[in-house]
Amino acid sequence: MLPGLYVHVPFCSRKCPYCDFYSIPALNLIPDWLSGLEREAERHARDWPGPFGTLYLGGGSPSLLGPADLAALFAALARFPLADGAEATIEANPEDVTREKVALWKGLGLNRLSLGVQSLEPRWLRGSLSRSHKPRDAQAAIEAALAAGGLSLSLDLIYAHAGQTPDDWAAELARAAATGADHLSAYILTPAPGTPLARDLASGAAPALPGEEPAAGLFLTAGEILAGLGFERYEVSNFARGGAVCRHNLKYWRREPYLGLGPSAHSFDGHKRWANVPSVSGWSSALKAGRSPLRFLEELTPEQARMEAILLGLRLAEGLPLAAIPDPAKLEGLIEEGYLFVDGPRLKPSPKGMLVADGLARILA
Numbered sequence: 001m002l003p004g005l006y007v008h009v010p011f012c013s014r015k016c017p018y019c020d021f022y023s024i025p026a027l028n029l030i031p032d033w034l035s036g037l038e039r040e041a042e043r044h045a046r047d048w049p050g051p052f053g054t055l056y057l058g059g060g061s062p063s064l065l066g067p068a069d070l071a072a073l074f075a076a077l078a079r080f081p082l083a084d085g086a087e088a089t090i091e092a093n094p095e096d097v098t099r100e101k102v103a104l105w106k107g108l109g110l111n112r113l114s115l116g117v118q119s120l121e122p123r124w125l126r127g128s129l130s131r132s133h134k135p136r137d138a139q140a141a142i143e144a145a146l147a148a149g150g151l152s153l154s155l156d157l158i159y160a161h162a163g164q165t166p167d168d169w170a171a172e173l174a175r176a177a178a179t180g181a182d183h184l185s186a187y188i189l190t191p192a193p194g195t196p197l198a199r200d201l202a203s204g205a206a207p208a209l210p211g212e213e214p215a216a217g218l219f220l221t222a223g224e225i226l227a228g229l230g231f232e233r234y235e236v237s238n239f240a241r242g243g244a245v246c247r248h249n250l251k252y253w254r255r256e257p258y259l260g261l262g263p264s265a266h267s268f269d270g271h272k273r274w275a276n277v278p279s280v281s282g283w284s285s286a287l288k289a290g291r292s293p294l295r296f297l298e299e300l301t302p303e304q305a306r307m308e309a310i311l312l313g314l315r316l317a318e319g320l321p322l323a324a325i326p327d328p329a330k331l332e333g334l335i336e337e338g339y340l341f342v343d344g345p346r347l348k349p350s351p352k353g354m355l356v357a358d359g360l361a362r363i364l365a
């Protein structure tokens with residue numbers, strides 16, 4: 001099994017009110033970030049010789065990087081060869097996508113675009129998401145990506161907005177599917193503590209989001225509508241048609257090794273996991289001084305590894321080996337209630353089971 005390579009590009013033109021990914025609106029730090037990457041790549045090159053099965057440029061907003069930045073980034077990444085047929089993704093915001101940029105990305109060997117559309121409805125983009133792009137920007141970006149040919153296209157969507165009905169959501173999903181994208185990621189809007197949206201919700205300045213039950217209804221609606229449009233829900237929040245699954249993200253869920261570069265990036269070598277500090281200056285100055293840029297490094301105990309394998313397996317339609325469940329007697333009630341089912345040697349979650357994968361894992365581990 002080939003490892004994955006992740007690069008965190010921690011820059012955004014502005015901070016979205018619901019986002020708690022590590023990203024900063026400080027493009028002046030791009031040179032420091034590039035120097036740090038060069039040093040971090042050097043640090044890992046011997047232990048991670050490759051070839052890598054996937055490359056993922058995530059963020060932040062990798063689509064903000066210009067041609068010279070990308071050239072420097074790919075020069076640093078030359079130490080990590082990609083296998084023939086590797087999947088190579090870049091995340092992009094609609095307002096950054098032009099035909100020229102798409103041609104540049106393709107020229108660098110990127111073959112998958114994950115577009116942060118977030119919504120195709122102006123009221124959600126302006127409202128809880130407070131995004132600067134408009135649905136027509138998303139449409140133009142989609143057209144630019146598809147016109148180039150040879151790119152797998154994924155759209156990110158966020159749902160469960162205040163007042164959103166199942167019919168609203170079904171119509172939006174149908175529009176997303178009609179764009180020609182072969183992959184959709186759909187996330188329930190869950191403002192992380194400390195974000196501006198969380199504060200506005202707590203103070204009543206933002207209208208309340210749907211509760212657990214209506215949000216669960218929207219979750220199930222997504223699976224039903226998209227199944228009718230040829231998409232398989234292969235993970236809790238991810239849908240693909242024509243087999244266009246995200247091979248990189250599958251490595252996380254299948255507990256396969258991946259190396260993460262950049263501030264806040266996580267890595268897993270099959271036994272140990274570690275994460276970099278979430279700070280461009282802290283991370284790059286540690287590397288410059290020849291020190292470790294890690295925030296933590298841990299080796300999971302066998303119990304922790306088992307719990308994690310069950311939790312992640314229950315997020316996937318492919319499930320996990322039935323033999324991985326330590327006490328099969330606990331399955332009976334969960335199968336009867338329709339959360340899980342057995343398919344040959346594998347235990348699989350139903351859509352209703354995926355929705356509560358964490359709780360099921362706690363019962364079964």
Ligand code: SF4
Nearest residue numbers: 012015016019059060
């Ligand atoms: S563009 Fe993406 S990464 Fe940047 S702040 Fe918005 S949601 Fe977060």
